[in-house]
Amino acid sequence: MGSVLGRGWRPALLPGPSHCASIGKPPAPVPPRRSQHCPMNPVPLHKRGYDVIRNPHLNKGMAFTLEERLQLGIHGLIPPCFLSQDVQLLRVMRSYERQQSDLDRYIILMTLQDRNEKLFYRVLTSDVERFMPIVYTPTVGLACQHYGLTFRRPRYGTHCLVQFEDFANANAFRLLNKYRDKYCMFNDDIQGTASVAVAGILAALRVTRSRLSSHVFVFQGAGEAALGIAHLLVMALEKEGVPAAEATKKIWMVDSRGLIVKGRSHLSPEKETFAQDHAEMGSLEEVVQQVKPTTIIGVAAVAGAFTEQLLRDMASFHERPIIFALSNPTSRAECTAEQCYRATQGRGIFASGSPFEHVTLEDGRTLMPGQGNNAYVFPGLALGVIAGGVRHIPDELFLLTAEQIAQEVSEQHLSQGRLYPPLSSIRDVSLRIAIKVLDYAYKHNLATYYPEPLDKEVFVRSLVYTPDYDSFSLDNYTWPREAMSVQMV
Numbered sequence: 001m002g003s004v005l006g007r008g009w010r011p012a013l014l015p016g017p018s019h020c021a022s023i024g025k026p027p028a029p030v031p032p033r034r035s036q037h038c039p040m041n042p043v044p045l046h047k048r049g050y051d052v053i054r055n056p057h058l059n060k061g062m063a064f065t066l067e068e069r070l071q072l073g074i075h076g077l078i079p080p081c082f083l084s085q086d087v088q089l090l091r092v093m094r095s096y097e098r099q100q101s102d103l104d105r106y107i108i109l110m111t112l113q114d115r116n117e118k119l120f121y122r123v124l125t126s127d128v129e130r131f132m133p134i135v136y137t138p139t140v141g142l143a144c145q146h147y148g149l150t151f152r153r154p155r156y157g158t159h160c161l162v163q164f165e166d167f168a169n170a171n172a173f174r175l176l177n178k179y180r181d182k183y184c185m186f187n188d189d190i191q192g193t194a195s196v197a198v199a200g201i202l203a204a205l206r207v208t209r210s211r212l213s214s215h216v217f218v219f220q221g222a223g224e225a226a227l228g229i230a231h232l233l234v235m236a237l238e239k240e241g242v243p244a245a246e247a248t249k250k251i252w253m254v255d256s257r258g259l260i261v262k263g264r265s266h267l268s269p270e271k272e273t274f275a276q277d278h279a280e281m282g283s284l285e286e287v288v289q290q291v292k293p294t295t296i297i298g299v300a301a302v303a304g305a306f307t308e309q310l311l312r313d314m315a316s317f318h319e320r321p322i323i324f325a326l327s328n329p330t331s332r333a334e335c336t337a338e339q340c341y342r343a344t345q346g347r348g349i350f351a352s353g354s355p356f357e358h359v360t361l362e363d364g365r366t367l368m369p370g371q372g373n374n375a376y377v378f379p380g381l382a383l384g385v386i387a388g389g390v391r392h393i394p395d396e397l398f399l400l401t402a403e404q405i406a407q408e409v410s411e412q413h414l415s416q417g418r419l420y421p422p423l424s425s426i427r428d429v430s431l432r433i434a435i436k437v438l439d440y441a442y443k444h445n446l447a448t449y450y451p452e453p454l455d456k457e458v459f460v461r462s463l464v465y466t467p468d469y470d471s472f473s474l475d476n477y478t479w480p481r482e483a484m485s486v487q488m489v
Helices: 066-072 085-097 102-115 117-126 128-135 139-145 169-179 188-208 224-239 244-248 284-291 308-317 337-343 378-388 395-407 411-415 423-443 456-463
Strands: 162-164 185-187 217-220 251-255 295-298 322-325 349-352
Touching: 085 102, 085 117, 102 117, 102 128, 102 139, 117 128, 128 139, 128 423, 162 188, 169 185, 169 188, 169 224, 185 188, 188 224, 188 295, 188 322, 188 349, 188 378, 188 395, 188 411, 217 224, 217 284, 224 244, 224 251, 224 395, 251 284, 284 308, 308 337, 337 349, 378 395, 378 423, 378 456, 395 423, 423 456
Parallel strands: 162 185, 217 251, 217 295, 295 322, 322 349
Antiparallel strands: none
16 A cells, blocks of 8 residues: 555655645745744644644644634643643653564554654654664564554545555556556655665665666565566666667576566566566576676565575675565565675675674674665655656656665775665655755756756755644734723712
């Protein structure tokens, strides 16, 4: 289920409070909002009473001031107590820390989102690295398996950027191809995963000190994610000067029936693009032995598919083999970070779809495996699309996003084993992605918002969501005391 239905959390970088950001004319630029401790212009509200406190976009709980309670007609509907957002954050954390399981912690946070959206995002942004595994991968997968337990309410919208995912393979491509030129939409499984995976590969090239064209890729899996990554890799190779026909020959795919080869029956059009002119091979291990790829990418949710022998083979073929175990949840990963590093003597360049702990090797080195999290992609991409009023999202924007994410990885990060920037910096990374997307949109006549902003960074920053509470208290005026005297007969 995509962001229109609000399956779970989406990083708060979009303009306005809605989970469906408007497409077309963006909101007029406004100055960046200040801290809740600083005075700000009040936001006029037409809602009163229960309509205020039952709206998660407006509700502030006990952070409403006395003036707001009186003016909005909620004075008797909430306890006679006043709390700052900082105190509310501490109270949420106390409740959060009492929970016994990640699923319970997920439910606590989703319940908060349905009650007080500003406070929810304040909690998340207080420690992104801590909460990301709860509100997103891997816990969100468990929440989907217990959907009846975790469901709170549907979230719909109109005039939206629609992100959809978790559709069957054939349906995902069919719907993407049918609607991508009619609506502002993308598929996160196909395009978002492709962007973050290619970003990791581009970062890995700085470790191997090689060009993309010198690499050969073997995929475990040939579904939406694998085909999306493969198509974006072809685009990246073409950008490097490799013809499309040659680029596809560098990509080998293994599905449940073995290597995808020309002449095999019942191939979908998407799979047929990457069918190799080669004899059939039945197993991933056989393909790796024959092809000797520089990179293996697991996206079929087959736990343990990257066996110790396969990892040792990769290390014997290449000094720095690239191992991407991207399947979610953690229990479905093709291998763990530790298994990769141990089998390759710490030479494997590893990334995963789920988070793994740091690994300390026998030689004393500590490696921090990178998580190829789609959350690096869609917030910044979506913000840039919305800011420019982009009507349709071309694949070039996903490649641009991948390149920007790779640039965010420092040499220090690479030396630690990271292929992605720390999640603690995700809001800054997303902002820079949005600026790149916006700049590309104007240069390639994709933007519909005019006039073109002179300072795109200032413009984008003005649209970024803030968890600070708005003020709903209207100005009050009093007359001089002498003017207030009542004339008597």
